[in-house]
Amino acid sequence: MQGYTALGRLHVAPILHTFINEQVLPGTGLQPARFWQAFETLLVELTPQNKQLLATRDTLQARIDEYHQHQGSLEPQQYQAFLRQIGYLTEQPEQVTVTTTNVDPEIASLAGPQLVVPINNARYALNAVNARWGSLYDAFYGTDVISQQGSLAPGAQYNRERGEAVITKAKQWLDEVFPLTASRHDQVTAYAIRGGALIVKLADSRIDSLRNPAALKGFTGDAAQPDTLVFSHNGLHAELQFDRRSATGKADQAGLSDILLESALTTIMDCEDSVAAVDAADKTRVYQNWLGLMQGTLQVELTKQGRRHVRKMNPDRVYTLASGEGELTLPGRSLMFVRNVGHLMQNDAMLLDGEPVYEGLMDGMITATIALHDIKGNGALGNSRTGSVYIVKPKMHGPEEVAFANTLFNRIETLIGLPANTLKMGVMDEERRTSVNLKACIANAASRVAFINTGFLDRTGDEIHTSMLAGAFAPKAELKNRPWITAYEKANVVTGLQCGLSGKAQIGKGMWPIPDQMQAMMEAKIGHLQAGANTAWVPSPTAATLHALHYHQTDVFSLHPALRSQAYDGLTDILTPPLLGNAPMPDAQAISRELDNNVQGILGYVVRWVHQGIGCSKVPDINNVGLMEDRATLRISSQHIANWLVHEVVTRDQVEQSLAAMAALVDKQNAHDPDYLAMTPDLANSIGFNAACDLIFEGTTQPNGYTEPLLHARRRQMKAKLNA
Numbered sequence: 192m193q194g195y196t197a198l199g200r201l202h203v204a205p206i207l208h209t210f211i212n213e214q215v216l217p218g219t220g221l222q223p224a225r226f227w228q229a230f231e232t233l234l235v236e237l238t239p240q241n242k243q244l245l246a247t248r249d250t251l252q253a254r255i256d257e258y259h260q261h262q263g264s265l266e267p268q269q270y271q272a273f274l275r276q277i278g279y280l281t282e283q284p285e286q287v288t289v290t291t292t293n294v295d296p297e298i299a300s301l302a303g304p305q306l307v308v309p310i311n312n313a314r315y316a317l318n319a320v321n322a323r324w325g326s327l328y329d330a331f332y333g334t335d336v337i338s339q340q341g342s343l344a345p346g347a348q349y350n351r352e353r354g355e356a357v358i359t360k361a362k363q364w365l366d367e368v369f370p371l372t373a374s375r376h377d378q379v380t381a382y383a384i385r386g387g388a389l390i391v392k393l394a395d396s397r398i399d400s401l402r403n404p405a406a407l408k409g410f411t412g413d414a415a416q417p418d419t420l421v422f423s424h425n426g427l428h429a430e431l432q433f434d435r436r437s438a439t440g441k442a443d444q445a446g447l448s449d450i451l452l453e454s455a456l457t458t459i460m461d462c463e464d465s466v467a468a469v470d471a472a473d474k475t476r477v478y479q480n481w482l483g484l485m486q487g488t489l490q491v492e493l494t495k496q497g498r499r500h501v502r503k504m505n506p507d508r509v510y511t512l513a514s515g516e517g518e519l520t521l522p523g524r525s526l527m528f529v530r531n532v533g534h535l536m537q538n539d540a541m542l543l544d545g546e547p548v549y550e551g552l553m554d555g556m557i558t559a560t561i562a563l564h565d566i567k568g569n570g571a572l573g574n575s576r577t578g579s580v581y582i583v584k585p586k587m588h589g590p591e592e593v594a595f596a597n598t599l600f601n602r603i604e605t606l607i608g609l610p611a612n613t614l615k616m617g618v619m620d621e622e623r624r625t626s627v628n629l630k631a632c633i634a635n636a637a638s639r640v641a642f643i644n645t646g647f648l649d650r651t652g653d654e655i656h657t658s659m660l661a662g663a664f665a666p667k668a669e670l671k672n673r674p675w676i677t678a679y680e681k682a683n684v685v686t687g688l689q690c691g692l693s694g695k696a697q698i699g700k701g702m703w704p705i706p707d708q709m710q711a712m713m714e715a716k717i718g719h720l721q722a723g724a725n726t727a728w729v730p731s732p733t734a735a736t737l738h739a740l741h742y743h744q745t746d747v748f749s750l751h752p753a754l755r756s757q758a759y760d761g762l763t764d765i766l767t768p769p770l771l772g773n774a775p776m777p778d779a780q781a782i783s784r785e786l787d788n789n790v791q792g793i794l795g796y797v798v799r800w801v802h803q804g805i806g807c808s809k810v811p812d813i814n815n816v817g818l819m820e821d822r823a824t825l826r827i828s829s830q831h832i833a834n835w836l837v838h839e840v841v842t843r844d845q846v847e848q849s850l851a852a853m854a855a856l857v858d859k860q861n862a863h864d865p866d867y868l869a870m871t872p873d874l875a876n877s878i879g880f881n882a883a884c885d886l887i888f889e890g891t892t893q894p895n896g897y898t899e900p901l902l903h904a905r906r907r908q909m910k911a912k913l914n915a
């Protein structure tokens with residue numbers, strides 16, 4: 192084991208070993224020798240169980256494949272009986288009630304956006320943690336929620352007409368959420384506080400006040416002429432800022448310069464779908480950023496619009512209470528979860544008895560140990576106010592795997608000296624075996640579940656892989672219109688509510704994957720709240736600010752009693768794969784368009800992953816619409832083509848031709864990036880190109896259709912080449 196530090200049965204890469212001993216452990220009360228011994232104990236106990244669970248995945252998949260090879264069309268009752276017989280469908284407990292305690296209000300009792308960010312990108316991670324508050328004016332000005340056509344086009348310079356449209360829209364929003372008794376906010380010339388209440392002066396010298404006086408919470412500056420006013424509605428805050436020296440404030444009759452909205456209540460610092468981390472150096476960077484976030488010390492120097500500055504974590508926000516007596520402190524930062532990787536991958540940052548360790552076990556132990564700094568209050572800027580650590584566990588297949596994660600969390604708590612159930616678990620419902628056994632999954636982590644959510648992207652990938660041999664799948668865009676997905680989404684919420692999550696944990700919805708189409712997001716994502724979700728994923732801080740508007744529009748918690756009382760498991764629909772079936776076969780042109788679209792998305796994402804180590808990208812699709820691509824969207828596209836190859840909807844030749852044509856297009860689309868390594872003209876020797884080919888042509892044999900094994904192997908090959 193050359194190049195590793197030997198510690199009992201463990202071998203640890205020096206970069207990780209030094210980082211843990213010198214940066215992580217000081218201040219935690221854990222001594223290095225005891226820590227590494229504890230780590231060894233954990234790995235020795237849990238590695239065989241991890242291996243066994245993965246073998247069960249393979250066995251079940253083999254049985255399902257065999258079933259489809261010998262069946263004609265699917266008969267629902269017979270199929271369910273088969274799934275029960277092989278143990279894929281398990282007995283569901285009659286009644287489950289989660290007992291999670293010490294959960295921060297952002298998760299338990301508030302409803303608001305959840306931002307996700309690749310943790311290895313410190314610049315973005317800092318932006319994300321600070322996205323608790325976002326400018327409504329910027330969100331309106333910078334996106335298509337206000338038309339970007341004609342005289343309203345943003346342009347290179349400030350467009351005054353667009354600015355006015357922004358202010359009009361923002362004031363209309365104020366009228367809806369914080370209405371005045373007999374006037375509108377656009378008539379106000381001055382805001383003040385008198386006797387603890389808001390008084391506004393109108394252009395015609397009348398005086399007015401808030402229809403709901405209790406909405407005013409506090410202010411900064413002088414009560415008679417405040418710098419800021421803070422209001423609350425549906426548990427979310429909004430801050431009106433006044434600054435007559437600023438360009439916007441100068442032009443506004445009330446001096447209003449911006450409206451800040453409480454936006455990303457929670458953020459997931461992602462080690463998984465959006466991250467490329469394949470070895471000790473990469474994993475150490477991931478952990479280093481989590482340490483900086485837990486200690487409140489993470490910072491980056493950056494140059495933006497020609498100005499250099501240092502980005503740090505924001506402090507909390509302090510106001511004078513509206514009464515003038517006492518202070519109101521509001522969180523300045525988003526409450527952080529960390530998403531560990533799933534149970535599948537192994538990583539050679541550490542070896543146990545010479546074998547790379549399961550990365551999920553390593554993530555669990557290290558991210559929890561790092562979070563001790565928050566629990567112990569070592570930094571000036573805390574995360575959890577209730578002494579909890581929030582870990583998202585992705586890609587778990589069914590109740591046994593949740594029980595295993597629960598055991599892992601138990602053991603970690605004991606080994607590093609945390610009270611039981613300090614480590615809270617976000618259970619992602621993104622594999623079909625979890626969807627159909629969700630109640631049993633929740634039961635197996637009932638004392639620590641902090642969320643369940645539908646991760647519909649991986650879930651779609653798993654849908655295709657699980658039923659790979661059942662038939663050809665419908666075109667990608669059509670998959671969302673079939674009953675399985677509505678049933679899956681609905682059953683998740685109903686089950687969560689029936690297990691008592693409301694008021695204790697989040698019920699979440701998935702990502703909006705089109706970062707530049709914010710108007711479409713505004714139309715679609717209100718549906719998440721109406722379906723009962725008290726959080727939903729957004730790809731950027733701006734999207735968080737806009738999505739926050741939905742939570743002012745709908746009080747999600749008021750919908751829960753009616754949703755909870757439904758009797759619904761959706762099982763038959765969930766177990767009906769969205770096959771082409773009797774639908775008309777797409778014509779040759781439609782097939783070729785679908786293929787090119789998938790291939791282009793795969794190449795656009797994979798080439799940056801493999802060549803540059805970028806785990807999440809905005810990839811222009813074939814129509815030049817930027818799509819958020821990550822490992823989950825890659826899983827869908829690669830599995831979809833693999834499925835069409837198996838069922839001869841396309842031929843290998845066609846796919847190869849598409850790969851060659853799309854490689855040229857993707858190279859062209861990236862020509863502006865000086866760090867980009869083109870695939871053409873030598874496709875045969877392009878590592879990124881070959882990775883994409885493997886993902887497609889070896890798609891049927893990849894474990895559950897996951898993309899990680901091939902991506903990691905090719906990225907390591909690329910790193911070796913770059914370092915040669």
Ligand SMILES: CC(=O)SCCNC(=O)CCNC(=O)[C@H](O)C(C)(C)COP(=O)(O)OP(=O)(O)OC[C@H]1O[C@@H](n2cnc3c(N)ncnc32)[C@H](O)[C@@H]1OP(=O)(O)O
Pocket residue numbers: 306307308309314315316318319461464465495646648649702706729730731732807808809818819820821823824
């Ligand atoms: C299936 C799943 O698992 S979904 C979960 C995984 N996916 C994610 O986490 C998506 C996270 N989002 C992202 O990574 C990015 O938004 C992308 C890759 C989609 C687009 O990134 P870009 O092309 O760089 O975006 P764009 O140029 O529009 O904006 C960049 C700015 O927005 C900020 N930004 C964009 N996304 C985020 C984010 N998620 N969190 C914080 N800041 C962000 C950047 O910091 C940058 O601002 P800065 O220059 O002040 O630092």
Ligand SMILES: O=CC(=O)O
Pocket residue numbers: 464585621645646647648649650701702823
């Ligand atoms: O992790 C999220 C998903 O959609 O997959």
Ligand SMILES: [Mg+2]
Pocket residue numbers: 464585621646648649823
């Ligand atoms: Mg996922």
